[in-house]
Amino acid sequence: MCSGNKTLYPVQNEFRFNQLLNSMWNFEIDPDSIGIKEKWYKKLPKPESMPVPGTFAELTTKRDRKYYTGDFWYEKDVFVPSFLKNKDIAIRFGSITHRAKVFFNSVEVKTHEGGFLPFEADITKVVKLGQVNHLAILVNNKLSLETIPCGDVTILSDGRKANRPRFDFFNYSGIMRNVWLVATPKGKIIDFDLKYDIQGKSAQIHYQIYGNGDTAKVELTDRNGNTVAVQSGLKNSIDVKNAQLWSPACPYLYGIKIQLLRQGKIIDEYSTKIGIRTVKVLGTQILLNDKPIHLKGFGKHEDFTILGKATSESVIKRDFECMKWIGVNCFRTSHYPYAEEWYREADRYGFLIIDEVPAVGLSSYNFIEATKGKFKSFFTNKNNSKLEQVHEQEITEMINRDKNHQSVIAWSLFNEPESTSNESYHYFKKIFNFVRENKLDPQARPLTGALENHSQPDTDRLSQLCDIVSLNRYYGWYVKGGQYIQEAKKKFIDEMNGWERLNLNKPFIFTEFGADTLASEHRLPAEMWSQEYQNEVIHMFFDVFKQYNFIQGELIWNFADFKTEDAIVRVGGNQKGIFTRDRQPKDAAFLLRKLWK
Ligand code: BDP
Numbered sequence: 001m002c003s004g005n006k007t008l009y010p011v012q013n014e015f016r017f018n019q020l021l022n023s024m025w026n027f028e029i030d031p032d033s034i035g036i037k038e039k040w041y042k043k044l045p046k047p048e049s050m051p052v053p054g055t056f057a058e059l060t061t062k063r064d065r066k067y068y069t070g071d072f073w074y075e076k077d078v079f080v081p082s083f084l085k086n087k088d089i090a091i092r093f094g095s096i097t098h099r100a101k102v103f104f105n106s107v108e109v110k111t112h113e114g115g116f117l118p119f120e121a122d123i124t125k126v127v128k129l130g131q132v133n134h135l136a137i138l139v140n141n142k143l144s145l146e147t148i149p150c151g152d153v154t155i156l157s158d159g160r161k162a163n164r165p166r167f168d169f170f171n172y173s174g175i176m177r178n179v180w181l182v183a184t185p186k187g188k189i190i191d192f193d194l195k196y197d198i199q200g201k202s203a204q205i206h207y208q209i210y211g212n213g214d215t216a217k218v219e220l221t222d223r224n225g226n227t228v229a230v231q232s233g234l235k236n237s238i239d240v241k242n243a244q245l246w247s248p249a250c251p252y253l254y255g256i257k258i259q260l261l262r263q264g265k266i267i268d269e270y271s272t273k274i275g276i277r278t279v280k281v282l283g284t285q286i287l288l289n290d291k292p293i294h295l296k297g298f299g300k301h302e303d304f305t306i307l308g309k310a311t312s313e314s315v316i317k318r319d320f321e322c323m324k325w326i327g328v329n330c331f332r333t334s335h336y337p338y339a340e341e342w343y344r345e346a347d348r349y350g351f352l353i354i355d356e357v358p359a360v361g362l363s364s365y366n367f368i369e370a371t372k373g374k375f376k377s378f379f380t381n382k383n384n385s386k387l388e389q390v391h392e393q394e395i396t397e398m399i400n401r402d403k404n405h406q407s408v409i410a411w412s413l414f415n416e417p418e419s420t421s422n423e424s425y426h427y428f429k430k431i432f433n434f435v436r437e438n439k440l441d442p443q444a445r446p447l448t449g450a451l452e453n454h455s456q457p458d459t460d461r462l463s464q465l466c467d468i469v470s471l472n473r474y475y476g477w478y479v480k481g482g483q484y485i486q487e488a489k490k491k492f493i494d495e496m497n498g499w500e501r502l503n504l505n506k507p508f509i510f511t512e513f514g515a516d517t518l519a520s521e522h523r524l525p526a527e528m529w530s531q532e533y534q535n536e537v538i539h540m541f542f543d544v545f546k547q548y549n550f551i552q553g554e555l556i557w558n559f560a561d562f563k564t565e566d567a568i569v570r571v572g573g574n575q576k577g578i579f580t581r582d583r584q585p586k587d588a589a590f591l592l593r594k595l596w597k
C-alpha cells in the first residue's frame with residue numbers, strides 16, 4: 001500500500017458529492033512576495049480574471065507576464081450547501097504547478113509540492129455551511145535543482161526573476177487542471193488495490209480495500225450492467241469465468257462497485273470501470289495477457305495553443321482519434337504525469353501508457369549540450385537528499401493515483417538524467433529500490449526510464465536498474481544530420497550491436513527518435529527541417545529496428561509540435577511533431593500510418 005496523498009477521482013452517488021469549481025477566478029501576481037504579510041488570502045487587492053483550468057503564459061500579450069516567475073495568487077468564492085453537513089469536505093485540485101499553499105476562509109489548510117499530481121485540501125473544520133466561503137491559493141512556479149522538473153532562476157537587470165528550465169517544454173504554470181468541491185462520508189473508502197491473474201478462460205481479480213468500515217461488498221458488472229460476480233470482505237478475490245480481457249484490440253471494461261459496511265450498514269460506495277489484464281516482462285519480451293506485445297506510438301506532451309497545459313477533453317479526444325487513425329497502441333506521458341482525464345479515456349480507447357514522473361533535467365548538461373559531451377556530475381551537488389525525497393514523493397503519488405488504470409503498463413522514473421557516473425547509479429539505485437522494496441505498485445508493473453545518448457553500451461550505468469531499457473536517440477538529427485545520415489545509421493547500428501553483445505536479456509524500446517520538421521517545407525533532395533527529411537529519418541530508424549529482435553517498441557518524438565522556451569534551435573517551439581500543434585498531419589503521419597497499420 002502506498003503512503004502519501006490519497007485522493008480517489010471524484011464520483012457522485014448517495015454517499016459522495018462533488019461540484020466542479022472551474023470558471024473565471026480572480027488572479028494576481030505577487031512579484032515581491034508580500035501577499036502573506038499583507039493578508040492577500042483575505043482578499044486580493046487588485047485582481048484580474050483568469051480561467052481555471054488555464055495558464056497566464058498562453059493568454060497574455062506581454063512578454064514579462066508570459067515568462068513571469070515567482071508567487072501569484074488565485075481567489076474564488078465558494079458556496080457550500082448545508083446538505084453537506086456531517087460530511088468530510090475538501091477542495092480537490094487536479095494539480096497546481098509547481099507548488100501551492102491553500103487558504104480557506106483565511107485559514108491555511110494545505111501546502112503541496114509538485115505540479116503534476118492531485119491533492120486535497122481538507123476544509124471540514126473551517127467551512128461555513130449554507131454560506132459563501134472564501135478560497136485563496138498562493139502558487140509559486142520557481143524551478144530549482146531540489147525539485148522536479150529541474151531548473152534554476154536567474155535575476156534580470158531590472159530585478160525580475162526568470163526561470164531557466166533544464167527541459168525542453170514551456171514551463172506553463174498555475175491551476176491547469178480541474179478543481180472540485182468534494183464531500184465524502186466520515187466513514188469512507190480511502191483507496192483500493194487491484195491485481196489480476198489469468199488462467200485460460202477464467203480470471204481472478206484480487207482486491208484490497210482501505211477504509212474505516214468492517215467489511216465490504218464488491219460487485220462486478222459486465223459492459224451491459226449485468227452482475228457477473230459479487231464478493232465480500234475488505235480483502236478477497238473475485239473469480240470471473242469466461243473473462244473478457246482488456247487489450248488495445250479489445251479494451252473491454254467491467255464495472256466495479258465497492259460498498260463499505262459498518263455493523264451491517266452501507267456507509268460509503270465507490271464505482272469505476274476496470275479492465276482485466278496482466279503485464280509482465282519475460283526475457284526480452286513485454287507480455288500483455290501473457291502474449292508478446294510490440295509498442296507503437298508516441299512520446300507526447302500536454303500542450304495546445306491558448307490552453308498551454310490546461311486540461312481540455314476536446315484535445316484528449318482529438319489526440320486519441322489521431323492516434324487510432326495512425327494505428328498506434330501506446331504513448332509515454334513525457335515528462336510528467338498527465339491529467340487524470342487522459343488515463344480514464346486511454347482505458348476506454350485501449351491505449352497503453354508508460355507513466356512518467358517529472359524527473360527531467362537531472363543533469364549538469366542540458367539536452368543540447370548533452371550531445372556535445374560536456375560533463376560534470378549532477379549528483380554530487382548538495383541538494384540531492386531534498387531532490388531524492390521529492391522524487392520519491394512524486395513517484396508515490398503517481399503510482400497511487402494511476403495504479404488502477406489498465407492503460408498504465410510501466411512506470412518511467414526519469415527522463416535523460418546523467419546516467420554514466422557512479423553518483424547517478426547510486427542515486428537511482430535508491431529510487432528504484434524505494435519503489436520495489438516498498439511494493440508501491442500492487443501489480444508490480446515494469447520500471448523504466450528514458451536514457452539519452454551518453455548511455456552507450458560501454459558507458460551506461462542505469463539500464464541494469466530497469467526492467468525495460470528505454471532509449472532516446474537522435475541519430476540523423478543531433479547526431480550526424482542531413483547529408484551525414486548514412487554515417488548516423490552506421491553509428492546507430494554500431495551502438496545496437498554493442499547492446500546485443502551485452503546480452504542484457506531485457507526488452508528494449510525507443511522512447512524518442514525523430515527530426516524537427518516544418519510543415520511548410522518541402523525539399524528535393526531532402527534537407528533537414530523538410531518533411532522529406534523527417535520521412536527519411538523514420539525509414540532509417542525502422543530499418544535498424546527490424547534487425548534486432550530485442551527491440552519491442554518505438555515511440556516517436558513527438559506526437560505533435562509543442563511550445564518550448566525561446567531558443568535558436570526552436571522555431572515557435574519544438575517541431576518534431578508528426579502532427580502540427582493544431583493536430584493536422586505532416587507527411588510523416590501518412591508514412592507512419594502505412595508502417596504501423
Ligand atoms: C530529448 C528530450 C526531449 C526533447 C528532445 C528534443 O527528452 O524533452 O524535446 O530531446 O530535443 O533530449 O527534441
